[in-house]
Amino acid sequence: MAPAVPRSGDAIFANVExxxxxxxxxxxxxIVRQLLTDLEEVEEVNKQLDQMGYNIGIRLIDEFLAKSNVTRCVDFRETAEVIAKVGFKMFLGVxxxxxxxxxEGTCCSLILEDNPLVDFVELPDTCQGLYYCNILSGVVRGALEMVSMKTEITWIRDMLRGDDAxxxxxxxxxxxxxxxxxKDDE
Amino acid sequence: MASTACFMIISKNDIPIYEAEVGSALKKEEAAHQHQFILHAALDVVQDLAWTTSAMFLKSIDRFNDLVVSVYVTAGHTRLMLLHDSRNDDGIKSFFQEVHELYIKILLNPLYLPGSRVTSSHFDTKVRALARKYI
Structure with missing residues (x-):
């Protein structure tokens, strides 16, 4: 059997349901609305969304590797490119x-111009501290942890807070x- | 010519959730209260009329001196009410239709609780721009 070629994000996106x-x-x-009602504190909601994302991420990475046929990335730069170009396209469509x-090549920014999660959303005054898309950071963190990379993810810009991306x-x-x-001797 | 126009959105539970004086006439404190009062009085007429027709736009359902009340009832029975002194029916109809679209966007916002006040400044700006354009 010929070795599987890595597929582009568009190709996979065209084939999935x-x-x-x-x-x-x-x-x-x-979901976010319900979390806000249940947890009351915006900070707690951010944490919970991140945790939910993490739980998605640790499962999603397997699906991702199975469908995309990407091979081992040589460095973190390549990893970031794969997440941005294949991962986001495959699961989020952007x-x-x-x-x-x-x-050092250990820190970078992923910029999303377009985000299907936030259509219609406008943050009211009562939840200004909310990171509405915190689930995304959790997903990336969880997925990377499964391929032995400990990462820390923070939001720098948020369109819901008036930024441009x-x-x-x-x-x-x-x-x-x-x-x-x-251990070997057990 | 200075025109008077007062726009209000009433939720299906008869609670005003948005109001704006959108006319070009100078604002007077007591006029705002009077406008509120006239629109409030017209609610009963709307209640009766809304179920007699399938049209969403009910024009000139009530009048007070030279002021006329036009109403647009959405499918969810939210009422967009406009008190105006101009006679530009087509303009008012387009105004209602476009505000309706904006209102739907507000309603689709997961963080907005249906029936609560519309506080979005974006919505406010858009409504005022539409009023300048059509009324």
Whole structure:
């Protein structure tokens, strides 16, 4: 069998099952709304969204690797490109661009010009501190953790707060070496 | 010519959720109260008329001196009410239709609770711009 070629985000996106964008947006909106009612504190909601995203991410990475046929990335730069161009396209239908690399190549920004999660949304005065899309940062964090990269993700820009795009800063904390979960002599 | 126009959105529970004086006439404190009062009085007429027709736009359903009340009833029975002294029916109809679209956008916002006050400044600006354009 010929080795599987990595597929582009567009190619995968064309083949997967899709749902209506409004249904998707409103479902996510309903989740956030419910969290706000249940948890009351905006800070708590941010944490919860991040946790939910993390739980999605650790599962999603398998699906991603199975469908996209991407091979091992040589460095973090390539990883970021793959997330932005293939990952986001595959699951969110939009692509992100990667910029603002620091000198060591461990910190960069993913910029989303367009984000289907936030159609219709406008933050009322009562939840100004809310990171509406915090689930995305959780997904990326969870997915990267499963491929042994500890990352820290922060929102730099948020369209709901009046900025012109969404900017996620991804910072590589450490690469966990792969190891057996058991000792040799056991 | 200075025109008077007062626009109000009434939720299906008869609670005003948005109001704006959109006329070009100078604002007077007591006039605003009077406008509110006239629109409030017209609600009963709307109640009766709304179920007799399938049209959403009910024009000139009530009058007070030279002021006329026109109403647009959405499917969810939210009422967009306009008190005006101009006779530009087509303009008012387009105004209502476009405000309706804006209102739907507000309603689709997951963080907006249906039936609560519309506080969005974006909505406010848009409504005022539409009023200048059509009325």
């Amino acid at each position: 899709r749902v209506n964008a409004e249904l998707f947006t409103l479902t996510y909106g309903a 692509t992100a661009s990667v910029t603002n690399w620091d000198n 969404f900017e996620l800063q991804v910072k590589l904390l450490k690469q966990v070496p792969e190891e057996y979960p058991y």
